[in-house]
Amino acid sequence: MAATVRSVLKVSRTPFARSLVSSSRFSTTAAKNMNLKERLAQLIPAELENVKAVRAEHGKKSFGPVLVDQLYGGMRGLPALIWDGSVLDAEEGIRFRGKTIPECQALLPKAPGGQEPLPEGLFWLLVTGEIPTQEQVTELSKDWAARSALPEFVEELLDRCPPTLHPMSQFSLAVTALNHDSAFAKAYQDGISKKEYWGPVFEDCMDLIAKLPNIAGRIYRNVFGKGKLPSIDASKDYSHNLATLLGFGDNEAFVELMRLYITIHSDHEGGNVSAHTGKLVGSALSDPFLAFAASLNGLAGPLHGLANQEVLLWLRKMQSQIGENATDEAVKEYVWATLKGGQVVPGYGHAVLRKTDPRYTAQREFALKHMPNDPLFKLVGQIYNIVPDILLEAGKAKNPWPNVDAHSGALLTHYGLTQMQFYTVLFGVSRAFGVAAQLIWDRALGAPLERPKSYSTAAIDKMFKGKQ
Numbered sequence: 001m002a003a004t005v006r007s008v009l010k011v012s013r014t015p016f017a018r019s020l021v022s023s024s025r026f027s028t029t030a031a032k033n034m035n036l037k038e039r040l041a042q043l044i045p046a047e048l049e050n051v052k053a054v055r056a057e058h059g060k061k062s063f064g065p066v067l068v069d070q071l072y073g074g075m076r077g078l079p080a081l082i083w084d085g086s087v088l089d090a091e092e093g094i095r096f097r098g099k100t101i102p103e104c105q106a107l108l109p110k111a112p113g114g115q116e117p118l119p120e121g122l123f124w125l126l127v128t129g130e131i132p133t134q135e136q137v138t139e140l141s142k143d144w145a146a147r148s149a150l151p152e153f154v155e156e157l158l159d160r161c162p163p164t165l166h167p168m169s170q171f172s173l174a175v176t177a178l179n180h181d182s183a184f185a186k187a188y189q190d191g192i193s194k195k196e197y198w199g200p201v202f203e204d205c206m207d208l209i210a211k212l213p214n215i216a217g218r219i220y221r222n223v224f225g226k227g228k229l230p231s232i233d234a235s236k237d238y239s240h241n242l243a244t245l246l247g248f249g250d251n252e253a254f255v256e257l258m259r260l261y262i263t264i265h266s267d268h269e270g271g272n273v274s275a276h277t278g279k280l281v282g283s284a285l286s287d288p289f290l291a292f293a294a295s296l297n298g299l300a301g302p303l304h305g306l307a308n309q310e311v312l313l314w315l316r317k318m319q320s321q322i323g324e325n326a327t328d329e330a331v332k333e334y335v336w337a338t339l340k341g342g343q344v345v346p347g348y349g350h351a352v353l354r355k356t357d358p359r360y361t362a363q364r365e366f367a368l369k370h371m372p373n374d375p376l377f378k379l380v381g382q383i384y385n386i387v388p389d390i391l392l393e394a395g396k397a398k399n400p401w402p403n404v405d406a407h408s409g410a411l412l413t414h415y416g417l418t419q420m421q422f423y424t425v426l427f428g429v430s431r432a433f434g435v436a437a438q439l440i441w442d443r444a445l446g447a448p449l450e451r452p453k454s455y456s457t458a459a460i461d462k463m464f465k466g467k468q
């Protein structure tokens, strides 16, 4: 079955690639002078044709059987969704529109003097499948800066939240409230034609991404008493502004970290909880603010995006119990105690990946370059040498290797962003890029309401009773 799945995926990727080739007359000089919406408007008709052709050719082909176990087992491996921005390979990890993380680091435009890719370029890549020019990325930075202001009532909403309300709950509240000004919701009420949905959805997605730094910065400063929020600087890139709003804009290494962080956390194909939730809610034609707020509520779970907070809490608890610079033996004992206590080792394991997450590796390489002697970085490395063997010996986890969340907190802590309850907010800022790109395409391609079939245990029992 795996081979069938792979060959179908290959076939279904080809037409999109073909669409880009067939529209290559645009991807020369003219395309390089276009803004994102203009380029998208060119790509949509060809992709509509491609999807039609793929469905005509393969629409009745099967991916293989669905097992009852998959219904009970969180639908692992069940082919169920279309997601164009990225594809996850269990061994290799994520590719954004066919490009690995190192390839994105090499190919995407950088800030002057910077070495990490600008997330603006990654968004362009997710949406179009193309590497933008430096000028296109600069225009995107400016566009997002121009859209970044929050409605006053959203600022007030955040200012009224008690600091005891988790930053992710505040984040979700604020994003939900942005639906007040949704271009799509308004256009829908005004009777927009289906064919035109993608236009206002694109505008909402751009507004959503643009406003996230102001939301994140406000939450951070409110909750952790960090004073008044500075203004967005229209001459700076998105990550620089985010860093400034958090109070770290003067630290160029932190700004670089934000560029890398937002790039690598953006998208992880469609089946993860935050991406799938956004797509599902968007399929009801809830606007991008409502859809992405739902994504955030999923990201806030400890088995998903909250794991980066959990990793730091777990590490700090370890240090308080066995001290800093603990021996391997003491660390092993602590890991076993976690497992014997019926808890998971946060930052390890994955529903799809079966190797070390390349996002972990990218962060490790960043740390080796910028903070090789950091004690927490060393502890993260020590744990890497210990945990996989223990998880293998414990015999339950299908993947004993670290995921992205095993590393991110150590990097943020190094630069002074020590408030782990805030970490998943940064993950959420990044995840908006991937969810938004797919929401735009879903509406452009007329993706239908999601509504799979559910079964009761009694129905399954009855269905197979007396059958082999």
Ligand SMILES: CC(=O)SCCNC(=O)CCNC(=O)[C@H](O)C(C)(C)COP(=O)(O)OP(=O)(O)OC[C@H]1O[C@@H](n2cnc3c(N)ncnc32)[C@H](O)[C@@H]1OP(=O)(O)O
Residues within 6 Å of the ligand: 302, 303, 304, 305, 307, 339, 343, 344, 345, 346, 347, 348, 349, 350, 351, 352, 396, 397, 398, 399, 403, 404, 405
């Ligand atoms: C950005 C992200 O979302 S990356 C993931 C972040 N989450 C974490 O790091 C939390 C720790 N990891 C986990 O809980 C899991 O590995 C998940 C949730 C990521 C994946 O879950 P699954 O696909 O169900 O993993 P898998 O099939 O390997 O699980 C089999 C068993 O191993 C256990 N297991 C998996 N990973 C771990 C772990 N890190 N520590 C302890 N036990 C684990 C599962 O809890 C499950 O136990 P059960 O049979 O008693 O229910």
Ligand SMILES: O=C([O-])CC(=O)C(=O)O
Residues within 6 Å of the ligand: 267, 268, 271, 272, 273, 274, 351, 352, 403, 404
């Ligand atoms: O793919 C997953 O299931 C979880 C994950 O790593 C992500 O969403 O970034």
